[in-house]
Amino acid sequence: MEYDVAIIGAGAAGCSAAITARQRNMSTLVLYAGDGALGKTKVIDNYPGFPDITGPDLLYKLRDHAQYMGAELVRGLVRRVMPLGDAFSILAGNDLYTAKTIILAMGTARVRLLDGEEALVGQGVSYCATCDGMFYKGGTVLVVASDHEAVEEAIYLSTLAKVLYVKEKPHDTGDLPAEITVLPGKPLSFSLKGEQIVLMTDQGEVVADGAFVLRPAVAMTQLIPEVATENGKIVLDKDLQTSIPGVFAAGDIASAPLQAAKAVGDGNVAILSAAKHLILNKAKSKGEVQ
Ligand SMILES: Cc1cc2nc3c(=O)[nH]c(=O)nc-3n(C[C@H](O)[C@H](O)[C@H](O)COP(=O)(O)OP(=O)(O)OC[C@H]3O[C@@H](n4cnc5c(N)ncnc54)[C@H](O)[C@@H]3O)c2cc1C
Numbered sequence: 176m177e178y179d180v181a182i183i184g185a186g187a188a189g190c191s192a193a194i195t196a197r198q199r200n201m202s203t204l205v206l207y208a209g210d211g212a213l214g215k216t217k218v219i220d221n222y223p224g225f226p227d228i229t230g231p232d233l234l235y236k237l238r239d240h241a242q243y244m245g246a247e248l249v250r251g252l253v254r255r256v257m258p259l260g261d262a263f264s265i266l267a268g269n270d271l272y273t274a275k276t277i278i279l280a281m282g283t284a285r286v287r288l289l290d291g292e293e294a295l296v297g298q299g300v301s302y303c304a305t306c307d308g309m310f311y312k313g314g315t316v317l318v319v320a321s322d323h324e325a326v327e328e329a330i331y332l333s334t335l336a337k338v339l340y341v342k343e344k345p346h347d348t349g350d351l352p353a354e355i356t357v358l359p360g361k362p363l364s365f366s367l368k369g370e371q372i373v374l375m376t377d378q379g380e381v382v383a384d385g386a387f388v389l390r391p392a393v394a395m396t397q398l399i400p401e402v403a404t405e406n407g408k409i410v411l412d413k414d415l416q417t418s419i420p421g422v423f424a425a426g427d428i429a430s431a432p433l434q435a436a437k438a439v440g441d442g443n444v445a446i447l448s449a450a451k452h453l454i455l456n457k458a459k460s461k462g463e464v465q
Contacts, residue, residue, distance in 0.1 A: 188426025
């Protein structure tokens with residue numbers, strides 16, 4: 176199924192966009208990795224109409240409303256959005272979705288890349304075990320893991336290759352099978368040695384055929400590298416459209432102030448712009464406008 180809109184993030188901005196998308200009768204998919212900033216907020220006392228509401232209470236009210244309107248909410252970390260003619264292909268977890276428009280509503284989650292990581296994406300560094308694991312069949316791969324979610328991917332990779340597991344952040348790995356080796360050391364940087372990838376840690380070098388970096392968040396530059404940014408900020412027009420027609424941004428990821436009410440307003444602007452984009456595209460395909 177090709178959705179009219181895929182919204183990435185189910186916080187204040189994403190839920191607001193989803194509610195109005197459904198009001199405009201758009202088929203709506205919301206993909207979200209977790210609870211975002213509202214999940215961490217004890218009390219919000221400046222959200223209109225809800226004095227003293229807790230962040231999680233507000234978040235679940237917004238999500239319930241989006242679902243009540245008919246939006247489909249699916250939990251999954253979006254790793255990549257790929258332009259595909261007039262639509263977009265979205266990789267979330269290990270599943271692929273298609274949508275005509277995209278709303279980026281991922282909040283402020285920042286990802287610190289390792290030195291050398293960005294330059295080696297696609298040349299030995301990957302973020303998706305299911306997509307790229309087969310390239311390393313019979314070889315040795317590194318898993319650089321930030322949390323327990325990486326364990327399942329590491330186990331999948333161990334059916335294809337020898338797996339060396341390095342923790343970027345401390346987490347429990349008690350359920351890793353014995354054939355996966357957990358190495359000590361804090362990852363610092365990536366480089367190439369011939370066709371092999373080298374991970375430098377504070378305990379020394381680890382060499383492998385490929386590396387899978389598995390974090391609970393994805394850098395904007397990895398998620399959709401085609402979107403223009405300036406000083407780390409997404410370039411947006413007044414309709415909250417990015418440099419790619421059909422891709423919009425809302426909420427904390429779009430601009431300051433980082434406030435729930437502003438994120439909700441952004442979600443509303445972005446989805447109305449997406450609805451206008453769909454109408455124009457439809458008219459163009461019928462030859463009604465140039
Ligand atoms: C401690 C604290 C106190 C605050 N107090 C207030 C206050 O009093 N008043 C106020 O107005 N605001 C307050 N805020 C700010 C407010 O919470 C944010 O401005 C608001 O939540 C932003 O909404 P958002 O939808 O842009 O992002 P978020 O609410 O952060 O939602 C982001 C969503 O994107 C998802 N996501 C991120 N990356 C991916 C990915 N790759 N794939 C799939 N999903 C992804 C997250 O899981 C989440 O669902 C506070 C924030 C904090 C942290």
